Amino acid sequence: MISFDPKAVAADLRTLRDFIRYGVSRFTAAGVSFGHGTTNAFDEAVFLVLETLHLPIDQLDPYIDARLTLAEREALAVLIEARVETRKPAAYLTNRAYIQGIPFYVDERVIVPRSYIGEILFSDMIGGADFALIDDPASVERVLDLCTGSGCLAILAAQVFPNAQVDAIDLSEEALEVAAKNVADHGVEDRVTLLHGDLFAPVKGQRYDLILTNPPYVDAEAMACLPPEYLHEPDMALAAGADGMDIVRRIIAEAPRHLVDGGGLLCEFGTGREILEEDYPNLDFLWLETAESFGEVFWLTREQWKRG
Incomplete structure (x- = not known):
């Protein structure tokens, strides 16, 4: 079994676009389920990437081709893998959920609001x-x-x-x-x-x-x-x-x-x-x-x- 290496992933991927594509591929291949604020692999990947980078979750286009720092790339690689391996909803991994664009703290003590x-x-x-x-x-x-x-x-x-x-x-x-x-x-x-x-x-x-x-x-x-x-x-x-x-x-x-x-x-x-x-x-x-x-x-x- 090949162990996950966030540094290797971070070395290959550079931009938000890269990590969103990678996230969609990993989520789809692993057959993860959605329904905690998103309904598909693309939206889940976008949310996870933007929220992790503290970017507005409704403004992907201005940042889509921005290059990321090594620390940012490694953090995203770890979280995408965690989404697959733990099957925790992205809201629990980021401790954030949104209702009508308004952010709320969440963790596993509460249901993900939707x-x-x-x-x-x-x-x-x-x-x-x-x-x-x-x-x-x-x-x-x-x-x-x-x-x-x-x-x-x-x-x-x-x-x-x-x-x-x-x-x-x-x-x-x-x-x-x-x-x-x-x-x-x-x-x-x-x-x-x-x-x-x-x-x-x-x-x-x-x-x-x-x-x-x-x-x-x-x-x-x-x-x-x-x-x-x-x-x-x-x-x-x-x-x-x-x-x-x-x-x-x-x-x-x-x-x-x-x-x-x-x-x-x-x-x-x-x-x-x-x-x-x-x-x-x-x-x-x-x-x-x-x-x-x-x-x-x-x-x-x-x-x-x-x-x-």
Whole structure:
């Protein structure tokens, strides 16, 4: 077996273009899996190279043919090989993930954030002139983020709703340690309160204008055959029972008691739309569309629960 020699790789490759091509070749040959912020070998290689070199991840062209220092080349060679050998997502290797272009610290204490809710928060669905879930972002005073993980959605909510106080809950104390770092890094300690507990337990009796949640929703069959990349993520952030809807059902059952009149729940739940429609025939779910999904996020208002 030939051992990996980063110095040999660094001697042969010179530019960003070289390392991106090399990364695509290594990832493709090794059959690595994607889905943690990228969907293919090229995007994964670009992210890993640009993030490692502290370059803007959305500005490849100005740097594509730039020659790299020996230290930079060796660092990239090591990380590309680590991506193949460990099967860790690039976000864990760089300790960085992005939602709507905003950076967040991540490590293996939290799931790599990749929620469609981030896109919705920054779309016309919030404060848009025509159709909007929330007409006036400035009117939102209290937001709850369930299963906050890295804290990214809570932090985004603090940016989108300028007058809101945000409570963010997670069952994992380790995840809350990561969230605390992100809250501090983004300077929103006075706006975002992190709470430890099981779903709504830490906020018993409290009501909110908006509840956000991207809970675990992977079913047992999918959990049994996850690619190696996903096995680096906390199991409790993924697994949600036989059909993946165990936690979503609990949230649907409890959320109305924690919403003010006119308040709503924005929940990402994966591909279980048919399950929810069968379980709750009297609830008028609004299935939302994003750039890469349809019907994987729903919106329910307190009034819809009353009518259902």
